[in-house]
Amino acid sequence: MRWLWFTAGWLMVALGFIGALLPVMPTTIFLMMAVACFARSSPRFEHWLLSHPQFGTPLRQWREEGAISRKGRRMAFGGMALGYVIFWVAVRPSWTLALGVALVFVVGAAYVGTRPLPRAGGATPDTTDHG
Template identity: 35%
Template sequence: MPTTPFVLLAAFFASKGSPAFASWLEGHPSFGPAIRDWRRNRVIPAKAKVLACSMMALSWGLLFFVGAAGMVLAISGVFLAGVASYLLTRPSY
């Protein structure tokens, strides 16, 4: 699974429950820029989109090659395609 949506969710919920944790997350060298860009302009960097979509495709491919059940492939495929389409429809810089 891609990290970007989870980092954004963590930032959202942290800002509601723990201002100290939210501040730490925003100041983090890896996560901070993505969170600030999302809050200011609702943008996701193109590099993050490519990485997220690649990892989702790799994850689904791994499920396929290990012989996961058809229902698992279908449900995970729909979910991953939904997340990918959301990411790809958000603006980049």
């Protein structure tokens, strides 16, 4: 099972880094899943993600507080809106499909919007040695 979690973790890292390059694909959610996979398979790579200079802070904020920063919210809302516009233009959906997809995006946006903001001074890096 450990190797399955490890492989899934690297798949999530790959998807997360692709998401960092593509405007419509998310990044942080894949990295959150990678951290969860590495927590079950490789403390070393779990620590690597949690201490990453760019992605570590939002990952730690989510893990420790279930929190999403204002910037993270703006990025999530913007990505959802852009994704919906691209869907609308590319698919030219019927009104029922457009409404159904919009509902999914609204539920996702509501979830993101109702998460707490990070505490000031919280989510410090883990300084323990993980090998």
